[in-house]
Amino acid sequence: MSITAAMVKELREKTGAGMMDCKGALTETNGDMEAAIDWLRTKGLAKAAKKAGRVAAEGLVGVAAEGKKAAVVEVNSETDFVARNEAFQTLVRDIAQTALGTNGDRDALAATDYPGTGKSVEAQITELIGTIGENMTLRRSAVVSVSEGVVASYVHSAVGDGIGKIGVLVGLQSAADAGKLGALGKQIAMHVAATNPLALSAEDIDPAVVERERSVYMEQARESGKPESIIEKMVEGRIRKFYEESTLLKQAFVINPDLTVEKAIEAAAAELGSPITLTQFVRFGLGEGIEKEETDFAAEVAAFASGE
Structure with missing residues (x-):
């Protein structure tokens, strides 16, 4: 072609x-x-x-927690100006709270009643679009729950209570003291916000992703001219490093880099006298994976001035 x-x-x-x-x-x-x-x-x-890092969409991520369950949602707007609007911020908080009553499915949440209006979440968004005059959309939602323990949450770049640019949920299954467990969960959630792991463990990474990495590493190693037996060892070393960098449990814990997240959890379990299992994590970064058209502001101004 x-x-x-x-x-x-x-x-x-x-x-x-x-x-x-x-x-x-x-x-x-x-x-x-x-x-x-x-x-x-x-x-x-x-x-x-x-x-994925070319963030383009505006809006807010909202988080809500209740007992052993927490929800996170992303609601997009066209401009950051709207994201600073009090009505929009209230909308995002209310949608996050409403999401606690769902299983995390985006379409189910959109069809759920918006509190105090008799309308669906989708209809309430449509009404605010008419009021503010800018397009908005409920992009995604997720829910994490545990039967025993805590679901910790963290909002990074917060602009208000429970709303900001990054929202993280971390589920810790344990019979340990809820307060201390929650503190550990908050630290892990902050770690997730900072490192954006690809998956919880190696077993959770899509095999196709691993094979793609392996293929790239193999071609790079072959260009060194070394024997195939050495190349295989080089590639396996790179794959191990890939897992260490990409999976939450194997990453160096940002709170204490001498420990991996997995070892930090084991140390906390020994201290609290109860096993702790990190069951799930969810990280929503505002606009990740969405690209919008780049505009030349100077050119726009020039065109406007010339009447084009």
């Missing part, structure tokens, strides 16, 4: 690699964008091969 300038531009924005390198990668992979990213990584030319 023909490689267009737009494709080269897109790959450059995603990887930070040079124009000619991007064109070469797309040519080598017949225009496959994801394969081209891997090709650049293999050659060591990509400065950043992840697009």
Whole structure:
């Protein structure tokens, strides 16, 4: 297929690699964008091969907790100006509270009654759109619960009680003292906000993701010219490091980097006299994975001034 300038531009924005390198990668992979990213990584030319960090959407993440259950929601708006609006902030808090009565399904939450209105959550959002004059959407929701223990929550870049830019839930199953368990859970939730782990453990990572990493590591190792037996060991070492960096339990605990999160939980269990199991975590970062069109503000002003 023909490689267009737009494709080269897109790959450059995603990887930070040079124009000619991007064109070469797309040519080598017949225009496959994801394969081209891997090709650049293999050659060591990509400065950043992840697009999830290109946060574009505005709005707020809201968190609500009740007993052994907590919910997190993301409600998007077009501008940060609306995210600072008191009515919008109340909407997000109310939706998070309402989510506690659901199983975390986004569509079920949208159809649930919004408190005190006789309308659904979706209908209440639509009404506020009409009032404020800007598009809004309930993007996603999640619920974490335990039969015994606590579900800790944390909001980063908070703009008010329970609302901010990142929301994290951490489920700890245990018969240990709830207060001390909650303190541990809050520390782990803060860790999750900071490190954004890919999964709880190695077993929870999609095998396709692991194989993709392995393939990139293999190509990089082969370019060293070393024997296959050495290459295999090099790749396995890289995969172990990938697990250590990507899975919550194996990450170095930001509160005490001398321990992994797993070891920190074991130490807390010994201190509190009761086993502790980290059952689940959820992290919502505002707008992650959503991209919006980049605009040239200076060009917009010039166009406006010239009457275009």
